[in-house]
Amino acid sequence: MRKTILKISTALVIGGMSANVAAAGDVEVLHWWTSGGEASALNVLKQDLEGQGIGWNDMPVAGGGGESAMTVLRARVTAGNAPTAVQMLGFDILDWAGEGALADLNAVAEAEGWDAVVPEALQAFAKHDGKWVSAPVNVHSTNWVWANKSVLDANGIAVPTTWEEFEAALATLSAAGVTPIAHGGQAWQEATVFDAIAMSTGGPDFYKSAFVDLDEGALGSDTMVEAFRRMDVIRANVDENFSGRDWNLATAMVINGDAAFQLMGDWAKGEFINAGKVPGEDFLCFRFPGTADQVTFNADQFALFDQGGDVSSEQASLASAILSPSFQSAFNVVKGSAPARTDVSDEAFDACGKKAIADLAAAAHTGNLFGSMAHGHAAPAGIKNAIYDVVTAHFNGEFDAGTAAEELVDAVSIAK
Ligand code: GAL
Numbered sequence: 001m002r003k004t005i006l007k008i009s010t011a012l013v014i015g016g017m018s019a020n021v022a023a024a025g026d027v028e029v030l031h032w033w034t035s036g037g038e039a040s041a042l043n044v045l046k047q048d049l050e051g052q053g054i055g056w057n058d059m060p061v062a063g064g065g066g067e068s069a070m071t072v073l074r075a076r077v078t079a080g081n082a083p084t085a086v087q088m089l090g091f092d093i094l095d096w097a098g099e100g101a102l103a104d105l106n107a108v109a110e111a112e113g114w115d116a117v118v119p120e121a122l123q124a125f126a127k128h129d130g131k132w133v134s135a136p137v138n139v140h141s142t143n144w145v146w147a148n149k150s151v152l153d154a155n156g157i158a159v160p161t162t163w164e165e166f167e168a169a170l171a172t173l174s175a176a177g178v179t180p181i182a183h184g185g186q187a188w189q190e191a192t193v194f195d196a197i198a199m200s201t202g203g204p205d206f207y208k209s210a211f212v213d214l215d216e217g218a219l220g221s222d223t224m225v226e227a228f229r230r231m232d233v234i235r236a237n238v239d240e241n242f243s244g245r246d247w248n249l250a251t252a253m254v255i256n257g258d259a260a261f262q263l264m265g266d267w268a269k270g271e272f273i274n275a276g277k278v279p280g281e282d283f284l285c286f287r288f289p290g291t292a293d294q295v296t297f298n299a300d301q302f303a304l305f306d307q308g309g310d311v312s313s314e315q316a317s318l319a320s321a322i323l324s325p326s327f328q329s330a331f332n333v334v335k336g337s338a339p340a341r342t343d344v345s346d347e348a349f350d351a352c353g354k355k356a357i358a359d360l361a362a363a364a365h366t367g368n369l370f371g372s373m374a375h376g377h378a379a380p381a382g383i384k385n386a387i388y389d390v391v392t393a394h395f396n397g398e399f400d401a402g403t404a405a406e407e408l409v410d411a412v413s414i415a416k
Helices: 002-014 036-050 064-078 090-098 106-112 120-126 149-154 163-175 187-212 222-235 247-255 268-274 313-323 325-335 351-366 381-395 401-415
Strands: 026-031 055-060 085-089 134-136 138-141 144-148 179-181 259-263 283-287 295-298 300-304 369-371
Touching: 026 064, 026 313, 036 055, 036 268, 036 313, 036 325, 064 085, 064 187, 085 090, 090 120, 090 300, 090 381, 106 313, 120 134, 120 300, 134 313, 138 325, 138 351, 144 149, 144 247, 144 268, 149 259, 149 283, 163 179, 163 222, 187 222, 187 259, 187 295, 187 369, 187 381, 222 381, 222 401, 247 259, 247 268, 268 325, 283 351, 295 351, 300 313, 313 325, 351 369, 381 401
Parallel strands: 026 055, 026 085, 179 259, 295 369
Antiparallel strands: 085 300, 134 300, 138 295, 144 259, 144 283
C-alpha cells in the first residue's frame, strides 16, 4: 500500500497537480456511520489510514440516511470550513461538484485505473464533467428483508417470494401475537420501504418512470395507489412504538426475536454481524418479495472537498486506500455492502454478501439495476424530500392511498 501511495504522490508532483506532499497530516471526515455495525466498518478505514501515518479527525453526525449530516455539511461549507472528506450519496455528490466545491481526483484515478474497475452505475455519480470527484466505498441496496430464523421456524413460515405470501406471513405472525415488522418511523426509513414496495408493485419500468423520469402518469397511477395501499398493510403490522425509532434499534428487535422482519438496506446486516449472528442460522436475508431480479442501489462515496488548492496528499491517500481491493473486501464484509469494484473476490463474504455481489452483477447485466429513490440515487435532494414528505404523511395516516398518489404528483411537480 505504501508503495502505491508513494507512486501516486510522485505522479501528482510530476503531473504538476500538487506540491502538497509534505509530512502526512490529518483527514477530517464527516459521516453518519454511528451505529454499532457502521462504526465497526468505519474502524477498518481509520486503521488503514493510521497504518499510513494519517490521523483521523472524526466528525460523526448521527441520523440514518444522512439528512442531518448534509445539513451540517451545508453550514460548514457556508462558514468557509469544509471538512476534508464527506460521506455522500448520489445526486448530492453531483450537486456539490456542480458548485465547484470538490477536489479533482483524476490523477489518483488514472494512476490506479478506476475507470476500468468501478461499475458504470457508480461512475455516473463519482464523476462530474469528466473529473473524478469522489471515491466510491461500497454498493448497498434497499430491497432486502431481514428475518429472525427461529421466529419464522416457530410459526411455520417459509421465505415469502410474492406479495401475497408476504401478506399471509404477516397475518400468521400477527395472529400468533408476534410483531411482524420492526420499523423505525422516520421519513427516510418509510421511503426505504417504499422503494421496495414500489418496485414489487409496479416492476422496473414503473419504478423508473415514477422515480427517475418523474412521469406524472406513473406518479398518479392506479399502480401507485396500490403501492400506497400496500404501505397501509406494512403500517398495520408494526408495533405501536415505531414512531421516531432509529433503524438499528429496529434491527435489534429482529436480532432479539422481538419482531420477525425488517425491510431495510443491507447496512442492517452489519448489525447482525456486529451482534455475532450468522446468516442462514440466526437470520435470513432475502430480496423483498416480488423483486428477486431487481436491485435498487445506493453507493456510499467519500467526496473530497477542495481545500483551496490541489488535492492534498492526505486526500489522495484516503481515496487510494478506499479503492484498494483489500480494503474493499475487508470493509464491505463488515458493513454489509458489496464492493465498489467489479474485480474483488467474494471469497471473504458470508452468504448474504455473496448474494449481494451476485445480484448486483446480474442486475447490471440484465438492465435491472436502478438508483434508490430513498437514498438519493434516483432524483436530486429536492425531489427526494418532496417524495419523503408524502410517503411519511401517508404512513402516519394523513392521507388515504388514493389521496397520497395525487399528493405525490403535486409535490414532485412543485419540487421540479
Ligand atoms: C444509508 C447509507 C448506509 C447506511 C444507512 C443508515 O444512506 O448509504 O451506508 O449508513 O444510510 O445509516
